[in-house]
Amino acid sequence: MADLDFRLLKWQRDVMNDPARFKVVVAGRRSGKSRLAAVMLIIKGLSCPTGSGVMYVAPTQGQARVIIWQLLLDLGRDVIATSHVNNSEITLINGAVIYVRGADRPDTLRGVSLTYVVLDEFADMKVAAWELVIRASLSDKEGDAMFIGTPKGRNHFYDLYQLGDSGVDAEWKSWQFVTADNELINPKEIEAAKKTLSTFSFKQEYLASFDNAGTDLFKEGWLKFGKEPKVGSWYIAIDLAGFEAVQEQATNSKKRLDQTAISVVKCGDDGKWFVKKIEFGRWDIRETAVRILKNFREFKPMGVGIEKGALFNAVMPYLTDLMRKNSLYAHIQPLTHGNREKTDRIVWALQGMFEHGRIILDEDGDWDEFKDQYLMFPTKGVKDDLLDSLSYISQMAVAVYGGNDDQPEYEPIEVLTGM
Secondary structure, three states, X not given: OOOOXXXXXXXXXXXXXXXXXXXXXXXXXXXXXXXXXXXXXXXXXXXXXXXXXXXXXXXXXXXXXXXXXXXXXXXXXXXXXXXXXXXXXXXXXXXXXXXXXXXXXXXXXXXXXEEEXXXXXXXXXXXXXXXXXXXXXXXXXXXXXXXXXXXXOOOHHHHHHHHHHHOOOOOEEEEEEOHHHOOOOOHHHHHHXXXXXXXXXXXXXXXXXXOXXXXXXXXXXXXXXXOOOOOOEEEEEEEOOOOOOHHHHHOOOOOOOOOEEXXXXXXXXXXXXXXXXXXXXXXXXXXXXXXXXXHHHHHOOOEEEEEOOHHHHHHHHHHHHHHHHHOOOOOEEEEOOOXXXXXXXXXXXXXXXXXXXXXXXXXXXXXXXXXXXXXXXXXXXXXXXXXXXXHOHHXXXXXXXXXXXXXXXXXXXXXXXXX
């Protein structure tokens, strides 16, 4: 026991000594996460109660053996009684077993009482391996778990990271480490990788970043901020989300629920849009109608647009009733998606506008959520409701130019009154 080589990096010690039951460690390549996993498995295994064991799970059985098997043998040689590579099990001197498994063989994860489990490269696993199989195996011994890996976009691994980072559940805690947090890695090696890898690859593999705009359709440099222009006409475009069971769904941290988004934009004769705000949230149908009416009363827009369909039909009776009670009458324009896929529709409406500096965001507004959707678009697991709402402005802010000798060159259309 005295010869066990458990020398750890500072960040590894911090994670190991933290009392949280469920730990989520997001780390860059070669940062030392696999060594921490092996150390924790041996320590937890040596303290296992009779009839229980510990388990290491990788996305596949092959990966599990390559990543952890030899490392466990090297670190635990003084406390290992037997090891069987064919069934991927290591028995410690106290009789506890370290099971090495792959999530690609879910049947091999069942039927074991566990005190501790490590799920490595969790972003590459199906979430069912944890939710439907492993979680229940921890219940009788009230066992602990550690989820480790490098991000692969914003999937179930990101959900767990957010849960641990939010502090809403004391049993969960999250950490995020970059490759440079391993003091044994030469900084020059990291710089060399930065020069040769794509920005996407470096951010994901070395910086352990969830914020990867893989397609780069919208560039950060295109974002412009400024003050409200004196001249222009207001328009409001709404992208509706579902209204059912809002309160119950809002508490489920694992759901990436769509949100209703209300874009308030002043359009000038020069073709530029000033975006005052994009109000967003998960509201029930009555609150949605109230928020639409409040924005109409404040900005007195030339038009209010809502995508036509079932949600349009659902909110209109509430909105009509509120307008009648408040003596406010807005022309509600049903908007269409023009038979385009959402990605194509948003790119068509907004990419050129942003690229040429024709969309200005209010410099006094809070744009954190919008910037996240903008930079990540289109990324699986990242909402795009704010972009979708803003894209609908392109259907509304239409000035008709043209004519002949008998007609004026500019003919305004009053969408509020239809005259």
